Amino acid sequence: MTTDNAGSKASAVKWLLFLVVAIAAIAVLRNVLFSRHEAVAPAPQDAATAQAVEARIKPVGEVSIAPAPPRAASVPAAPAVQTAASGPAAADAGAAKPAQTVADAAPSKAGETTYHSLCTGCHSIGAMGAPRYGDKAAWAPRIAQGMQALYHSALHGKNAMPAKGGNPSLSDADVKAAVDYMVAAAK
Numbered sequence: 001m002t003t004d005n006a007g008s009k010a011s012a013v014k015w016l017l018f019l020v021v022a023i024a025a026i027a028v029l030r031n032v033l034f035s036r037h038e039a040v041a042p043a044p045q046d047a048a049t050a051q052a053v054e055a056r057i058k059p060v061g062e063v064s065i066a067p068a069p070p071r072a073a074s075v076p077a078a079p080a081v082q083t084a085a086s087g088p089a090a091a092d093a094g095a096a097k098p099a100q101t102v103a104d105a106a107p108s109k110a111g112e113t114t115y116h117s118l119c120t121g122c123h124s125i126g127a128m129g130a131p132r133y134g135d136k137a138a139w140a141p142r143i144a145q146g147m148q149a150l151y152h153s154a155l156h157g158k159n160a161m162p163a164k165g166g167n168p169s170l171s172d173a174d175v176k177a178a179v180d181y182m183v184a185a186a187k
């Protein structure tokens with residue numbers, strides 16, 4: 001009797017243990033499945049959102065009104081580029097792109113540099129009603145005023161257009177060259 005009793009007690013305990021383990025196992029499994037499901041669903045959305053935001057932010061990121069470097073970059077670069085344009089620049093694939101663009105538009109090198117370092121901040125996206133780079137319709141009536149008028153606006157400002165694009169340390173020549181560069185792209 002005692003043995004039987006002990007035996008049935010032991011098997012009851014075993015069953016209990018089995019039940020507990022089984023329930024725990026199910027709970028763990030559910031947890032794993034659930035958390036996986038949860039982890040998978042929002043992650044791509046976040047990634048997509050982040051990408052979309054990044055893509056949307058990108059052009060705005062170029063609106064870098066960095067006044068200091070342009071002159072330093074444009075002035076010493078000019079002779080180096082001209083030398084390079086005649087020979088090695090074309091062979092150097094890595095540096096070819098900027099060097100060649102510059103070589104193609106040799107006279108407006110300073111203008112291109114100035115434009116891309118400053119003017120592009122407003123003129124690439126048309127900020128505050130700025131005539132966009134390459135937008136012929138927007139530039140036509142302005143070009144019709146004559147270059148002197150455009151130079152004057154660029155040098156001294158016009159409405160939301162700040163004098164020298166907001167960088168008074170630019171030389172008049174660089175600002176005029178930037179105007180030439182923009183006008184050339186809109187003709």
Ligand code: HEC
Nearest residue numbers: 119122128129130142150153154159160161164165178179
């Ligand atoms: C902060 C924004 C901004 C920056 C930076 C900027 N511009 Fe402008 N620009 C404008 C706006 C706005 C106009 C339109 C002004 C108007 O006609 O009311 C304009 C117009 C012009 C015009 C046409 C002026 C006319 O008389 O029709 C020229 C030329 C010009 N910008 C040159 C430049 C050059 C060169 C630079 C860089 C050195 C530059 N801009 C940088 C905002 C900017």
